[in-house]
Amino acid sequence: MQASVAPLWVAQEQGFFAKYGIDPELIFVRTTSVHIAGLLSGHIDLSYGGGSGILPVAASGVDLRFIASFASRLTHLLITKPDIQKPKDLTGKRIGVVSIGGTQWITTKLGLENLGVDEQHDNVRLLAIGDQSVLRGALEGGNIEAAFFNGAIGEELRSKGFRILTDLYAANIKTLSSGVIVRKASLQKNPELTTNVLQALIEGLAFVKSPMHKSAVVKTLMDRLKINDSAVAEQGYRYLQRDLDITLYPPVEGLQNLQRFMKAYNPRVGEVKVTDLVDDSVIRTLSESGFVDKTFSSYRVQ
Numbered sequence: 001m002q003a004s005v006a007p008l009w010v011a012q013e014q015g016f017f018a019k020y021g022i023d024p025e026l027i028f029v030r031t032t033s034v035h036i037a038g039l040l041s042g043h044i045d046l047s048y049g050g051g052s053g054i055l056p057v058a059a060s061g062v063d064l065r066f067i068a069s070f071a072s073r074l075t076h077l078l079i080t081k082p083d084i085q086k087p088k089d090l091t092g093k094r095i096g097v098v099s100i101g102g103t104q105w106i107t108t109k110l111g112l113e114n115l116g117v118d119e120q121h122d123n124v125r126l127l128a129i130g131d132q133s134v135l136r137g138a139l140e141g142g143n144i145e146a147a148f149f150n151g152a153i154g155e156e157l158r159s160k161g162f163r164i165l166t167d168l169y170a171a172n173i174k175t176l177s178s179g180v181i182v183r184k185a186s187l188q189k190n191p192e193l194t195t196n197v198l199q200a201l202i203e204g205l206a207f208v209k210s211p212m213h214k215s216a217v218v219k220t221l222m223d224r225l226k227i228n229d230s231a232v233a234e235q236g237y238r239y240l241q242r243d244l245d246i247t248l249y250p251p252v253e254g255l256q257n258l259q260r261f262m263k264a265y266n267p268r269v270g271e272v273k274v275t276d277l278v279d280d281s282v283i284r285t286l287s288e289s290g291f292v293d294k295t296f297s298s299y300r301v302q
Helices: 003-013 032-041 054-059 103-115 132-140 151-159 184-189 191-209 211-225 230-243 252-262 267-271 281-288 291-298
Strands: 046-049 064-073 077-080 094-097 125-128 146-149 163-167 174-183
Touching: 003 064, 003 151, 003 174, 003 191, 003 211, 003 230, 032 046, 032 054, 032 174, 046 191, 054 064, 054 252, 054 267, 064 184, 064 191, 064 252, 064 281, 077 151, 094 103, 094 132, 103 125, 103 146, 103 163, 103 174, 103 252, 132 146, 132 151, 146 151, 151 163, 151 211, 151 230, 174 184, 174 191, 174 252, 184 191, 191 211, 191 281, 191 291, 211 230, 252 267, 281 291
Parallel strands: 094 125, 094 146
Antiparallel strands: 046 174, 064 174, 077 146, 077 163
């Protein structure tokens, strides 16, 4: 799990789902592909995750829609062993990813491109390891030399002597790393459910971003990410304030960046019209009704 899931955790812990008339079962899964499989099978009504999984199924004719975004730029930290001091030192090294083809895999691809590291020319091997907690264990255990992590886990690893080689936030690379995905048919059939879920998540986002609730959010990060050091969790909190996006509208440019890498492995992905994969109608309605501004204002979030 990643710290960017905090609005979902908070919506559950603070009773926001109940406030908006729903009682969801939250199922935490490790990879984007499992999220998407759950949506397609009908076992999951909405998915809170990244945008990479939506493109391959869209290429197969399945109608999924990205309806809200809570993180729209790359913000991961590249954490490496201490002896790796510059991008060129990654030559011949093993870099861990959550899964091949997933959102964090594309983050890694975009991050290496930004650093000028060519996966083939520099003999960099991407190894599918597992989620962020599993990646952390692999780095600590010496099974990989580097991986991209969220700020909270990245700071924990730095406190243990690992190096932050780069922070992708400064590169301002658009993506869709965290948001809500739903089947088009479900959106049309039950728009009230989707609206209620988004209301709870938006209030969860406002709670996370609010200075008034810092201590509660830090505790959530420590509990959910299994961080024992409160100082490390505070650093993760500061990254979270920077990284979470309150614009809410999914950026098409983010999907285009994902498409650029994925079509090399699945040519049909290149045929997808990415503008068709975004449906901001619910967010637009909530915004025009004044709900979004009122919620952020009540938590003193600007």
